[in-house]
Amino acid sequence: MNSAQLEIQLIASLVAVACAIPGTFLVLRKMAMISDAISHSILPGIVVGFFITQDLNSPLLIVLAALTGVITVVLVEYIQKTGLVKEDTAIGLVFPVLFSIGVLMIAKRANDIHLDIDAVLVGELALAPFDRLIISGVDVGPKSLWIIGSILIITIILLIAFFKELKLSTFDKGLAASLGFSPVIIHYGLMTVSSVTTVGAFDAVGAILVVALMIAPSATAYLLTTDLKKMLLLSIIFGVFSAISGYWFAHWLDASIAGSITTMLGFLFLMVYLFAPSKGVIAVLYREKQQRTEVSLLTFLLHLKNHDEVQERHVNHLNEHINWQKVRSKTVLDLALKNNMIIIDNHIVSLTSKGDEFTTQAIDYIITNEDAQIEDMKDDFFLFRG
Amino acid sequence: MTIQEYFSLVFSDYTLRTITLGTTILGAVTGMLGSFAVLRKQSLLGDAISHAALPGIAIAFLITGAKDSNTLLLGALVSGLIGTFWIRGIITKTHLKSDTALGLILSLFFGFGMLLLTFIQKQPNANQAGLDKYLFGQAATLVESDVWMMVIVTGICLFVLLLFWKEFKILLFDKDYAKTLGFNTKTIDILITSFIVLAIVLGLQTVGVVLMSAMLLAPAAAARQWTNSLATMVFLAAIFGAFSGVFGTAISASQNNLSTGPVIVLVAAVFVFISFVFSPSRGLLFKQIRFIKNRRDLQLHKTLSFMYDIAITHDNISHPHEIKILNNFQGYTKGTLKKLVEKNYVTLDGSTWSLTNEGFESALNLYNQLTKNDE
Numbered sequence: 001m002n003s004a005q006l007e008i009q010l011i012a013s014l015v016a017v018a019c020a021i022p023g024t025f026l027v028l029r030k031m032a033m034i035s036d037a038i039s040h041s042i043l044p045g046i047v048v049g050f051f052i053t054q055d056l057n058s059p060l061l062i063v064l065a066a067l068t069g070v071i072t073v074v075l076v077e078y079i080q081k082t083g084l085v086k087e088d089t090a091i092g093l094v095f096p097v098l099f100s101i102g103v104l105m106i107a108k109r110a111n112d113i114h115l116d117i118d119a120v121l122v123g124e125l126a127l128a129p130f131d132r133l134i135i136s137g138v139d140v141g142p143k144s145l146w147i148i149g150s151i152l153i154i155t156i157i158l159l160i161a162f163f164k165e166l167k168l169s170t171f172d173k174g175l176a177a178s179l180g181f182s183p184v185i186i187h188y189g190l191m192t193v194s195s196v197t198t199v200g201a202f203d204a205v206g207a208i209l210v211v212a213l214m215i216a217p218s219a220t221a222y223l224l225t226t227d228l229k230k231m232l233l234l235s236i237i238f239g240v241f242s243a244i245s246g247y248w249f250a251h252w253l254d255a256s257i258a259g260s261i262t263t264m265l266g267f268l269f270l271m272v273y274l275f276a277p278s279k280g281v282i283a284v285l286y287r288e289k290q291q292r293t294e295v296s297l298l299t300f301l302l303h304l305k306n307h308d309e310v311q312e313r314h315v316n317h318l319n320e321h322i323n324w325q326k327v328r329s330k331t332v333l334d335l336a337l338k339n340n341m342i343i344i345d346n347h348i349v350s351l352t353s354k355g356d357e358f359t360t361q362a363i364d365y366i367i368t369n370e371d372a373q374i375e376d377m378k379d380d381f382f383l384f385r386g
Numbered sequence: 387m388t389i390q391e392y393f394s395l396v397f398s399d400y401t402l403r404t405i406t407l408g409t410t411i412l413g414a415v416t417g418m419l420g421s422f423a424v425l426r427k428q429s430l431l432g433d434a435i436s437h438a439a440l441p442g443i444a445i446a447f448l449i450t451g452a453k454d455s456n457t458l459l460l461g462a463l464v465s466g467l468i469g470t471f472w473i474r475g476i477i478t479k480t481h482l483k484s485d486t487a488l489g490l491i492l493s494l495f496f497g498f499g500m501l502l503l504t505f506i507q508k509q510p511n512a513n514q515a516g517l518d519k520y521l522f523g524q525a526a527t528l529v530e531s532d533v534w535m536m537v538i539v540t541g542i543c544l545f546v547l548l549l550f551w552k553e554f555k556i557l558l559f560d561k562d563y564a565k566t567l568g569f570n571t572k573t574i575d576i577l578i579t580s581f582i583v584l585a586i587v588l589g590l591q592t593v594g595v596v597l598m599s600a601m602l603l604a605p606a607a608a609a610r611q612w613t614n615s616l617a618t619m620v621f622l623a624a625i626f627g628a629f630s631g632v633f634g635t636a637i638s639a640s641q642n643n644l645s646t647g648p649v650i651v652l653v654a655a656v657f658v659f660i661s662f663v664f665s666p667s668r669g670l671l672f673k674q675i676r677f678i679k680n681r682r683d684l685q686l687h688k689t690l691s692f693m694y695d696i697a698i699t700h701d702n703i704s705h706p707h708e709i710k711i712l713n714n715f716q717g718y719t720k721g722t723l724k725k726l727v728e729k730n731y732v733t734l735d736g737s738t739w740s741l742t743n744e745g746f747e748s749a750l751n752l753y754n755q756l757t758k759n760d761e
Binding site: 027030031032033035036040079082084085086088089091092093096097099100101103104107108208209211212214215216218219222223250253254255256258259260261262263265266269273279280281284285 | 430475492493502647
């Protein structure tokens with residue numbers, strides 16, 4: 001591993017951390033798509049800045065682009081406030097227009113500028129180490145490293161300083177406002193940080209990867225925890241992990257580093273989406289199936305309690321009467337037997353005293369409209385779950 | 387080439403005719419289906435789908451090795467549909483919200499697509515050039531078979547739309563009611579979403595992945611401002627979309643170095659802007675005018691009721707009073723006084739005013755109405 005490779009991985013990891021922090025709050029505040037909009041609409045800002053300075057790494061570019069980002073947010077909110085269209089339509093209208101303006105500005109001046117739209121979208125991380133920052137003749141490292149490093153430090157300082165305010169206004173806007181923290185300032189503060197991060201990262205990793213790095217690690221972390229601090233930490237870990245593993249994947253495939261990092265993020269998300277312990281799809285499907293069986297069991301027990309007649313309690317009769325498939329009624333019968341709720345004597349099903357007690361309590365809860373209590377009660381009665 | 391030249395050439399020149407026809411049909415079909423996306427609050431779905439289509443294009447190319455646009459679009463369609471249903475899965479099965487799901491799928495699929503594209507570029511067979519036209523679209527690459535493809539898809543869309551019009555409409559405005567009536571809402575939902583995906587995929591070659599969502603939204607958002615009827619809105623959106631296509635192509639053809647996609651988007655944005663400002667019932671301009679008019683009426687009423695309060699303290703209601711008294715009253719302006727005279731509520735005599743019988747009556751009623759409203 002040579003120093004250029006090390007530097008690329010360092011830049012990618014720093015970008016991942018710098019994106020994960022605002023990203024977590026964007027995901028929690030249901031504003032993930034705003035980051036997508038910002039990442040597209042900063043293009044005209046970058047182009048104008050580039051026309052003025054002729055230098056892709058000038059600070060003016062960052063200022064102008066961040067300004068365009070904030071303008072996007074303001075425009076979206078203005079259009080939304082007129083009530084003419086919904087918020088998502090407003091986002092969907094604003095950023096393509098700004099992006100189109102940027103594309104056309106580049107196209108009109110294509111001959112005298114070296115600004116490639118593809119580069120804006122996907123960046124060229126592999127070239128980042130070659131653009132060095134030289135202070136009074138001494139090479140102090142790649143420019144991108146310094147830019148994203150300073151943005152990250154500012155982000156971290158802001159995060160620590162305003163953690164309480166951010167947390168409060170994210171989860172309870174009303175309370176935050178009534179305690180005197182202005183939600184507007186925090187909102188625009190967050191938007192500005194997101195814009196600046198997007199701009200700072202774009203020439204290293206491109207606009208789309210910025211969006212991916214903001215949303216994907218946070219969304220993945222959100223599936224695993226509901227604690228804000230843990231979520232921040234997890235998304236940083238996921239981001240850095242994808243950055244480094246993505247780099248080596250790209251190295252092996254000889255393809256775009258940004259695309260490869262995104263693919264890693266996607267793979268991570270897919271794994272967590274499928275296998276997360278309580279919120280993953282498989283866990284959710286399993287739980288749904290379990291609950292379906294348990295509800296059937298309850299229905300079955302209620303039926304037994306209601307009927308003393310022998311013919312209503314015959315095993316075969318249940319199939320026809322409650323209209324279940326054979327397999328289903330067998331599952332339910334087995335579950336009831338395992339839990340000692342019923343006894344089957346010569347194909348006639350009857351409730352045990354435990355089953356009777358359970359059913360009585362369940363009816364009580366149903367009548368008093370406290371269905372949620374049944375879930376807790378199941379823990380007391382069930383030896384085996386459905 | 388100037389715009390006049392463009393319009394004289396458009397019927398004779400093969401390339402211009404093909405491109406113009408293509409963008410027009412595309413605008414019409416996206417406008418039509420976009421209406422449903424906008425009304426279903428799925429505006430950003432288009433953005434996500436168009437990005438999600440990219441890996442499909444790359445994979446189709448990797449498998450077939452051919453650049454036939456129909457094959458590539460089939461790949462785009464498949465991957466767009468996968469993206470759409472994954473978004474659905476994320477929203478229904480986890481606690482992640484729709485915006486997160488959209489942003490996730492959008493960026494992850496696009497990133498994966500870029501990975502594949504760069505991977506393809508490094509492949510030894512040099513046949514791969516031109517795949518990146520799907521990023522920003524290149525209307526100039528449209529050929530007659532592409533246009534035929536668009537015509538066929540538009541035809542199918544129109545047919546299905548008319549066939550299931552009632553179902554679409556009821557699902558759009560009252561999903562629960564549709565369910566209780568026994569419609570299979572899931573199937574209708576999937577049908578309509580698939581058509582939106584189809585329209586987006588169709589536009590990728592012309593407008594490109596990044597700007598496709600605007601083609602879907604802008605005509606529909608503009609049309610929404612002019613009407614409250616679904617049929618009219620779909621029709622208007624199709625017209626707006628078609629015109630954006632024509633004008634966008636005309637403008638970009640008449641200038642050097644103007645890509646068609648962005649110009650079409652900007653023309654559509656102009657339609658949106660005009661609709662936002664000038665639509666008679668919802669537009670900002672008329673809203674503002676109505677607002678000002680209401681404020682004037684209110685001031686008039688306030689002045690009148692102030693005069694009434696003064697006049698009622700005198701035996702003769704037409705007893706003249708100095709205009710000066712009105713000066714420290716907020717609702718009073720010279721304009722309102724003139725209006726009151728015009729309405730024959732007040733007579734002026736030099737520097738004094740006096741309430742007429744008519745004015746007294748209406749002020750009395752005004753007061754009654756207010757108290758009535760208060761109750």
